Amino acid sequence: MSAPNARYVVGIDLGTSNSALAYAPMPGDGSALELPKVELLKVDQVAAPGSVEARELLPSVLYVRGEAELPEGALQLPWRADPGYCVGAFAREQGARIASRMIHSAKSWLSHSGVDRQARFLPFQSREEDAKRSPVEVSTALLEHFRAAWNHRMAQGDASTDLAEQDIVLCVPASFDAAARSLTMEAATAAGLRHVSLLEEPQAAFHSWIERAGEDWRKRVRVGDIVLVVDVGGGTTDFSLIAVSDAGGELELRRLAVGEHILLGGDNMDLALAYGVAANLEAERGRKLDPAQMAALVQQCRQGKEALLADPSLAAHPIAILGKGSSVVGGTIRTELRREGLEQMLVDGFFPRCALGDRPARAARAGFREAGLPYASDPAVTLHLARFLGQQHEAARELFPGLADKGALLPTAILFNGGVFKAQPLQQRVLEVVASWCQGVGQEPPRVLEGAELDLAVSRGAAYLGLAKRGKGVRIRGGSPRAYYIGIESAAPAVPGMKAPLKAMCVVPYGMEEGTSATIDGREADLCVWTGEPAAFRFLSSTTRRHDAPGSLTDVDAEQFEEHQAIETTLPAKGGEPRPAEVDLRAELTEIGVLNLSCVERGDDHEYRLEFNVRHREG
Amino acid sequence: MHLAAAFKWFFKILREGEPAPPAPVFASSSEPAIQLLGLLQKEGRLVDFLMEDMSGFSDAEIGAAARDIHGKCRNLLKERAALEPVVPQAEGAPIEVPAGFDASAILLSGNVSGAGPFKGTVNHRGWRVARLDLPTVPHGADPKVAAPAEVEVR
Numbered sequence: 001m002s003a004p005n006a007r008y009v010v011g012i013d014l015g016t017s018n019s020a021l022a023y024a025p026m027p028g029d030g031s032a033l034e035l036p037k038v039e040l041l042k043v044d045q046v047a048a049p050g051s052v053e054a055r056e057l058l059p060s061v062l063y064v065r066g067e068a069e070l071p072e073g074a075l076q077l078p079w080r081a082d083p084g085y086c087v088g089a090f091a092r093e094q095g096a097r098i099a100s101r102m103i104h105s106a107k108s109w110l111s112h113s114g115v116d117r118q119a120r121f122l123p124f125q126s127r128e129e130d131a132k133r134s135p136v137e138v139s140t141a142l143l144e145h146f147r148a149a150w151n152h153r154m155a156q157g158d159a160s161t162d163l164a165e166q167d168i169v170l171c172v173p174a175s176f177d178a179a180a181r182s183l184t185m186e187a188a189t190a191a192g193l194r195h196v197s198l199l200e201e202p203q204a205a206f207h208s209w210i211e212r213a214g215e216d217w218r219k220r221v222r223v224g225d226i227v228l229v230v231d232v233g234g235g236t237t238d239f240s241l242i243a244v245s246d247a248g249g250e251l252e253l254r255r256l257a258v259g260e261h262i263l264l265g266g267d268n269m270d271l272a273l274a275y276g277v278a279a280n281l282e283a284e285r286g287r288k289l290d291p292a293q294m295a296a297l298v299q300q301c302r303q304g305k306e307a308l309l310a311d312p313s314l315a316a317h318p319i320a321i322l323g324k325g326s327s328v329v330g331g332t333i334r335t336e337l338r339r340e341g342l343e344q345m346l347v348d349g350f351f352p353r354c355a356l357g358d359r360p361a362r363a364a365r366a367g368f369r370e371a372g373l374p375y376a377s378d379p380a381v382t383l384h385l386a387r388f389l390g391q392q393h394e395a396a397r398e399l400f401p402g403l404a405d406k407g408a409l410l411p412t413a414i415l416f417n418g419g420v421f422k423a424q425p426l427q428q429r430v431l432e433v434v435a436s437w438c439q440g441v442g443q444e445p446p447r448v449l450e451g452a453e454l455d456l457a458v459s460r461g462a463a464y465l466g467l468a469k470r471g472k473g474v475r476i477r478g479g480s481p482r483a484y485y486i487g488i489e490s491a492a493p494a495v496p497g498m499k500a501p502l503k504a505m506c507v508v509p510y511g512m513e514e515g516t517s518a519t520i521d522g523r524e525a526d527l528c529v530w531t532g533e534p535a536a537f538r539f540l541s542s543t544t545r546r547h548d549a550p551g552s553l554t555d556v557d558a559e560q561f562e563e564h565q566a567i568e569t570t571l572p573a574k575g576g577e578p579r580p581a582e583v584d585l586r587a588e589l590t591e592i593g594v595l596n597l598s599c600v601e602r603g604d605d606h607e608y609r610l611e612f613n614v615r616h617r618e619g
Numbered sequence: 620m621h622l623a624a625a626f627k628w629f630f631k632i633l634r635e636g637e638p639a640p641p642a643p644v645f646a647s648s649s650e651p652a653i654q655l656l657g658l659l660q661k662e663g664r665l666v667d668f669l670m671e672d673m674s675g676f677s678d679a680e681i682g683a684a685a686r687d688i689h690g691k692c693r694n695l696l697k698e699r700a701a702l703e704p705v706v707p708q709a710e711g712a713p714i715e716v717p718a719g720f721d722a723s724a725i726l727l728s729g730n731v732s733g734a735g736p737f738k739g740t741v742n743h744r745g746w747r748v749a750r751l752d753l754p755t756v757p758h759g760a761d762p763k764v765a766a767p768a769e770v771e772v773r
Binding site for chain 1: 640642643645646664667668670671673675676680681683684686687688754755756757758759760
């Protein structure tokens with residue numbers, strides 16, 4: 001949805017751990033060819049009780065104050081009195097002291113289809129009922145904060161500069177499914193943002209690389225390149241493949257594939273190091289750390305990791321955890337982070353050498369997991385990568401029909417994103433592993449696209465895309481990263497103890513373009529719903545099936561399909577008795593990247609929206 | 620409130636809706652020196668360090684703690700203050716101090732006679748705090764507290 005009166009294009013990275021906002025002035029008509037510069041908003045936020053500071057990162061954490069633990073007015077901001085909660089730096093600091101009132105990783109919950117994402121259940125398993133918020137409400141609070149901070153700094157009362165009036169590109173993980181994208185949009189709407197479109201984070205990272213490379217980027221990629229974006233954030237790992245092709249003499253970029261949602265990131269690495277050190281301390285010296293000391297240890301392990309990985313001549317990084325109470329020297333626990341331990345843990349633990357045919361260990365799947373976030377059960381990023389590339393061999397056959405089947409689609413170039421990759425040895429290991437896979441099938445090893453900004457690329461890239469949409473830069477063509485299906489239970493004679501076999505009917509084909517729609521004739525599958533009562537369809541998707549046409553029926557195999565929460569609608573009975581109504585389905589992928597599904601009664605024009613996030617009903 | 624003022628407000632609110640609530644006020648500490656001490660304590664445990672009895676500890680023990688405390692306090696100082704030398708010359712370099720110099724900024728020693736100018740050598744360049752940003756504090760916070768007591772609730 002383009003903003004008619006926007007004065008800025010704005011990119012927002014709503015990260016799992018940290019968020020950021022980048023912006024550029026809207027280029028005027030017929031202005032110079034030069035692209036406007038993309039800048040980061042300094043976000044005013046509560047930094048200490050009663051004190052506000054501006055920082056480029058807004059930690060994606062919400063803290064709800066209790067009755068007594070903070071002075072009055074502690075969470076006030078220049079634009080509003082203390083509302084009883086805050087987001088950002090102080091929310092994270094205070095949440096480390098009182099975890100039962102802090103909500104973090106709301107974004108990971110947003111993509112967790114096993115829970116009602118509009119229900120107030122966060123902080124997870126906390127007993128502080130007054131602190132409870134839904135994942136959507138937390139995302140809304142972060143976006144509201146961005147809007148208020150922007151208006152305070154940039155608009156200063158000028159209505160036309162209100163963030164609500166600007167052209168906003170909001171980033172989501174490529175692995176977000178249709179429901180998570182739609183909920184993200186809902187949060188943006190609730191925050192009053194009116195002109196928002198969605199962009200996948202790895203694509204944003206690629207746009208940011210283009211922005212930094214300037215016109216030179218055209219020389220640094222070639223027609224036929226397959227670029228692998230490896231994006232390891234604080235909490236999630238996201239893969240995408242982007243193809244470079246020739247369209248009438250111009251380079252064209254197309255996103256070929258996205259990976260599954262993997263809850264594994266840099267925070268896991270720092271924690272793993274800290275737990276390793278803490279376990280040693282307990283085993284060797286019988287010293288137990290309290291939560292504040294543990295937090296300090298995680299911090300020091302992060303610094304130690306960066307120092308050791310940046311300077312190969314160092315053998316160890318000293319760690320000193322100051323004593324509890326007021327005795328700092330007396331209680332200090334001294335130890336060190338040693339290179340062997342670090343490399344073993346990080347490089348070999350998170351990025352092990354492995355074969356292209358290897359796969360990550362999987363926890364037994366038992367339907368929806370209700371308890372906690374579905375963290376990746378295998379910490380090996382390279383194994384997840386092998387699985388992702390292996391899943392794309394169908395795409396490989398399609399793109400290179402003449403070549404022998406390599407069992408995977410292997411990249412010719414790699415773009416890294418995420419602060420984790422500031423450690424060169426981690427980049428080198430990924431490169432080495434992918435090169436070994438390439439060598440195995442007789443392909444040239446990939447090269448690294450140099451010059452990426454690892455930390456703040458996503459928000460910057462999103463702002464760049466905002467410019468690109470105004471004809472001031474290059475766009476990556478995407479389309480739907482998944483094919484979507486509804487589950488049809490076959491009409492088979494009932495056999496005790498046997499479930500009716502499930503078939504999948506394609507409703508959204510892979511790669512369906514933004515701004516298009518498809519109508520699926522319900523006659524073949526005999527689609528029928530009772531009026532006057534909720535009708536639910538089982539809902540599935542696949543990131544690997546690329547050739548199913550809308551309306552086609554296939555058998556469901558667990559390797560290729562992922563089941564989501566059922567989608568639901570109600571056709572009104574219109575005063576009459578409930579009756580079975582024959583329906584067709586309509587799928588629309590909007591320009592802004594949101595999928596809408598609806599039921600249409602045959603011979604009627606009314607569309608009834610199929611809802612993704614259905615509230616759980618009692619009983 | 621006078622009746623006239625009440626009428627004025629009544630019609631103003633009728634016309635324009637509720638008046639906007641007053642903007643929050645951010646208070647500065649009445650004891651900025653204690654506040655700075657508090658910041659050095661919060662960031663780097665400096666007060667704990669200075670107040671601790673060092674007599675029983677080895678140099679290595681003190682060194683390990685000091686490295687951490689030094690790094691954190693230094694970061695705080697870099698972030699909150701801009702420290703610059705009072706004189707531009709390097710230490711050991713010759714300097715001419717003009718007549719009418721600021722005696723609070725330059726400390727003379729040695730063969731000082733008359734009103735200047737003086738020729739000499741820089742022994743110490745001095746420090747000037749060009750900028751110091753102290754955070755605002757909550758209303759009613761006790762300005763004498765450099766570090767709050769910490770209590771873990773069971």
